[in-house]
Amino acid sequence: MRRGISIAAAVTVVALAATACGGSDDKADGKPKDPKDVSGTITYWDTSDAATEAPTYKALIKQFEAKYPKIKVNYQSVPFTDVEQKFKSAAKSGKGAPDVVRTDVGLMAEYASLGYIAPLDGTAALKNTSDFSTGAMNTAKFNGKTYGVPSVTDTLGLLYNKDLLKKAGLAKPPATWDEFIADAKTIKKKTGAYGTYVNPDSYFLLPLLYSNGADMADPSAKKITVSDSSAVTALTTAKKIYDEASMKVDFANAYQNMQTAFKNGKVAMLIQGPWSVSDDLTGSAFKGKEANLGYAPVPAGAGGKAQAPTGGHNLAVYQGSGNLDASYLFTQFMTSTESQITIAEKTGTLPTRTSAYTTAVTSNAKIAGFKPILEKTARPRVALPQVGSLFTPLQQNYVKILQGDSSVKSGLDATAKQFQTLLPGYSIG
């Protein structure tokens, strides 16, 4: 009994034992079971927003149970911020772990390398994979195997307040980081609103790193690249934005303050993802004026290209699941074109299947706004198992650089040194 002593699990075991007795000759043949014969209970951990998105997922689960009456899905909502630790400790001990878990794409390499999630190649979970966008499919791969099925995708873009830009006499959003800083100054002078609000979270630094040709590390060359000259350029720009273009940053409450300031028209431009849009639309600057919210790709850097990390969520199956067959079917169902269309229409998140971009789906302003950005600027992040640990030193030194406690170069050198203890065998260069 790996999943703890719950009545549901006990029922599953009894049910499994019963089916095993009845159909033991099926198994002896080694033939895959007919999907209609799969039965049992599975647990699904959902990390979608409990208030706005979860009802859609719950409704889809009802449809799944109607299609496969012998399978029961136990839905559990887990906050996005807690899921990593909760899942890892449950997966390790096998007690209380879910069968299917909605996983941030940034965690895939870590889970897969630790053996927590099952490879899905050749299972029922993956169906019609050529339909998935390449970027989304890449996030599900680790060491050549597929460990997840892309469910929703996202990236960072430049969200802006059209009224404020117009008032400042700016015809279009900035295309480079230099223009971004110059425009921010113009906006401040002409309208009194701030150009931007820097989010000191290191994930939001990635567009600046990428668009200057920098990255945290280069796994193929086994090199830590976070302190090279292009990263120095990126961080110098970041510091300049913080000093010259941003509203004063409250580090302990940065995310909430940035959102509040932007949606109420105190800040004109933000580097943000599609998940923030529904919150933006509740503020005085956009409420009832959805068209006032502009979408653009992140600005380009010294290299001339604009790039932002691919985000989103994949569905992954717990390796120790007592009911892999049902878990595969559930994963397949939740990521099918029909389900993705439903999710996109109801929640405004971006589907990962190209066939799910129907006219009804793309008529949603949020999806229409982010679809071209995704196609133009989204790129994969380094798929290292240690990537979660790497963000901590980068984060702390980024804050030090912004606050002026250390220079750009010394901050990045310190980051690289700390990376080295986390990435054995890597050299700085």
Added chain:
Amino acid sequence: MTTAASTAQTDKTARDDGSPRPARVSRLRRSWDKYWYAWAMVTPVAVVIAVLVLYPLGYGFYQSLTNANESNVAATIGAFHRPATYDFVGLDNYWHVLSGADGDFYPRLVWTVVWTVCCVALHVAIGMGLAVLLNRKMRLRGFYRAMLILPWAVPSFIGVFAWRLMLNSQFGVFNEIITAVGLPEQNWLGTPLAQKVAVIMVNVWIGVPFNMVALLGGLQSIPKELYEAAEMDGASPWQRFVNVTLPGLRPVSNTVILLGCIWTFNMFNVIYLLLGNNTTGDTDILVTFAFRKAFTGISDYAGAATYGIIILALLLAFSTFYRRNTLKSEQA
């Protein structure tokens, strides 16, 4: 302690009187014959403590002698099997930490000590001040006492989040108040130093009630006659405080200070919840630092266990030293 000591004394004399040959075996048997029910009563607790405290402690100590992390310990999850590939490294981890090679330990230790000393000093000073104020007849005394206990009654994470909202530099109430009276806005949680001041302030707010209540209890047990006698001798209020109140409070205040030090040293909530994740790491005390080691990305079991054992050793050494010193001063 005096009571325990005197009981031991009487036990000893009783035993010496009763048994002519104090052989160890027979003494053990006698103790078993006489107290078997007590041993039986204690057994379940002893077993629970062994399972819940000693086993994890022993296991943590063992892990601190290895290079175990989440990716090299043995795991069998469904079809996935990974054999244990970590090695026994002896005292390497301790050497790495204590020699300062990891670059984190001494800065974190210094801040932890500063944090503990500041918090406990303010806790006891303010707690004692309030206790003295409330230790006399006045109107609404019950009401004041209840109000002052409030911070203690509120779950600490709720208190901490309330403070975080109030200290918000852009939409918080503190800045609204001070800008309303014409003072410049403050970035309360803006720099490591400001953050350190803020966490100490919030922890003092949380910790004062306990100290106040404990010291109030101590004050009420000081015999009134002592004050009367001191007054007869012409002692000033300050002299009475120094020569009657403080010595009378010593048994209580010693315990309160010891507990305060241990709790504050390991006070996780305030630092972790008040400051969030966008910090420079300078505000981490040893426990929050060990927590980050254990719970970000691929868990570093060995590193976190090493820190855990070092924290335990520091606190054990401190409390032993402290107890010994205070016992001496109590007896003197």
